[in-house]
Amino acid sequence: MPLPAVNLEWPPPSTKEPRKLYDRWQAWYSGDPEQLARVHADVPGLGGDSDIPRGQPGVGARFVNALLQGRPRAFWGTPVTPGQVRSHKLHVPLAGDIASTSADVLYGEPPTFEVPDAKTTGKATQDRLDDIAEEANLAAVLLESGETGSAYGGSYLRVSWDPVLADCPLWDVIPPDCAVPEWRGGRLHAVTLWRDLESPDGRHWRHLERHEQGRVLHGLYASADEGKLGRRLKLVDHDATAPFALIVDPEDGQTVTTGASGLACEYVPNMRPNRLLRGSALGRSDYAGIEPMLDSLDEAWTSWLRDLRLGKGRLVVPRAYTMSRGRGRGTTFDPEREVFEAVDAIDNGDGPLKMSVVQFAIRVEEHSRTCREITAEAVRGAGYSAQTFGQNDEVAATATEVNARQGRTASTRGKKQLYARGPLARLARATLEIDAAKFGRKPGVNPELRPAVRWQDGVPFDIEATARTLQMIKAAEAASIYRRVQMLNPDWDDKEIRADVERIKAEAGGGPVVPPGSSATGHGPDEPAPDGDPADVEPDDDGPENDDARPPSVGGRASR
Structure with a gap:
């Protein structure tokens, strides 16, 4: 089907629910306190409710209070205490560590693409595919895909070509929050990628790139309403899309043939099923279900640092011990002064005035144990063993013991490989086909061969x-x-x-x-x-x- 030509709502309503999840997972993945506070202020909890009157008499106020008492509480959703200069909330980047570790576990030893009869009739094809993998730096691209997929539940891998940059097709990663997929039988049938462009006139400019079997369609749109796609324009009307105007079909001004029999863009799910979107072909994030644990970890860490702040020794000093800075300019007390002169003070019957020291206990062990337990539960909920994240490693272990401790991680790695194998194999074949169509077929290379994806064992060899x-x-x-x-x-x-x-x-x-x-x-x-x-x-x-x-x-x- 062609690109939309009318002023549609954008992003489409079909992506509304997934984008809510992407926003929440993006906040945890980024670790930005402002994003965490904004996202959790819009979900059930104390956040976003500070403007609702509480404790006031009346049936309406009591009903509101009853509702609030039954709503779940989010640490990042609580508003800043009135009168507080700044927020003291701290974030532990465990979500980012989970995504990075997931990529290392899955693609730390990158898979190999093997064509049939690689040592005989398929040797030339295998050599060409190996050259493309090295030139396109596929190992690094796959690591990026693995980390993105862990956070968002999946990622898109796209094959493109630019003779100015390289003499072979290139791969890049597209996050799923800027894609509109279309599924058929649980497999990606077509997908429309979109990006916001720099606006030259105050309107909202977008570039749409629709991938179908054997072709890619490009469209440029501009609208005064950010929520609308706007009017269709020519590709030459914007500097970012002007290069595509040179390669599209001059008859329709939007189509580019790829030379591949399938899609030049594939979706690699992180894990299925998506428990929050029943029946959806979208993958499941490693954060799904452990957000409360991540929120509680930040709360425990913040409480620990609060104990450190409150644990600083403080002196309660009688006003008579302070030094006047002059009439109307207040008084000060020098805490570094070691010798004080005698002062005249009135004895109120309780004895002379004294300085007292106030110092709260710092609950180090309690907070440390709490953070360790929460971290272990969050890691387990994400599908990994605590050993993978460096916990329980105080005692040296043999390779066999390490394998046993990391059994959950190995199981999760195997599941993710199953979901990634098919899309990677199809994309490798599309790469060979695009390479032959855009860069010329090399002697002995058969682009119709479908490579197989092989992973290393990934287990320490004992x-x-x-x-x-x-x-x-x-x-x-x-x-x-x-x-x-x-x-x-x-x-x-x-x-x-x-x-x-x-x-x-x-x-x-x-x-x-x-x-x-x-x-x-x-x-x-x-x-x-x-x-x-x-x-x-x-x-x-x-x-x-x-x-x-x-x-x-x-x-x-x-x-x-």
Whole structure:
């Protein structure tokens, strides 16, 4: 469908409820106290209710008070105390840490894009895709996508091209609060991205970019009403959209063909389902459900620092001890003065006037324990283990113990990978297609191949536990040399495993140690073994062709 040509309400009403959630999650993600106070002043709580009369007689006032007593309380929603010079509320950036950690857990070891038959017929395609990934800095883009998705519940990844900037397609991240998605069967069918432009005449200018299969539509709008889309203008009427006027179809003035069979923009959900928007295909933020814990953590931290302020020793000084600054100019007291002269004072029967010290207790342990417990609950609610955030790490642990402690984090990482795998694979194929269409097809490159997305194991490799397991398997004669090498190196192919088997047998038989890249029979690991070769001696298990599936790794990812 084309871009809107009439003066519609913008953003569309269909995005109203998601944008409310995005505003709240954005406030926690940014950590800006002003945003937190503004957002929570508009939600149920004490915030925004300071203008409602309380304690006044009358049925209406009692009814209002009863309503307020039943409404939940938000620390960031409470107004500043009348007469207070400034707010002493403090914010702990735990929400930002959760988003950053989520990106590290998911994309800290970036996934690889592997085309079919990457070592044979697909080698040229694989090499080109690797070059694009390096030139476009996909590892950094994916980290940004992971952090944005953790905060907002998902993010959009867009493929674009600009021959002036790079000789290959580029990826960038679009936050979901400036997108209008359209779904079909739970998958993104089309999406309209929009951005506000600098206004040259006082009107509200917007650029709309609609992604459909195989094409992108651009539109420029200006309106005197911020809530309306306004009138459709030519792309050359604004400097920000003038470059698109050179590449759009001259007949309709809005369409750019991408050369891809699918979308050049994909939505990567953080986690589903969205518990606050039933039936929605939008993802769920890591903050969903833990906002009260984040609010309580800030309240506990503020109370701790309040104890520090109140804990400063203060002197209650009789007025007779103060020094006059002259008639009508008040009196002062020097707290650093160590010696005071005797003063004449009237004894009221309670003894002479005295200075007294007032100093409140600083409840360090109580506040520290409270903050730790709230943080642990908030992290758990976000789907992560406390160990991931550095808690419970006082005692050194083995890799096996670390894996057990971070089980919740590993489970969450696996779920997010499931949701990200499909969109990333489709976008990688679109990247190859756009690269061939806009930069010319390279020799041997097949853009129609759909790459597969592979993640690293992500679990610390415990070589000691793996060695014990393999030793017990060998003693029980439960697996051949080939199978044990395969279990230790699950990412090796058949030829690499056979070559290592030959080296192990040569060393065990007292023969010369065979260096990597060669074999005991003189042929390399990439060459087929001749008939009767020692690599085929084990008839009970002579290769993966006799198995239905390759067994999983024993101790996680192993390096070659």
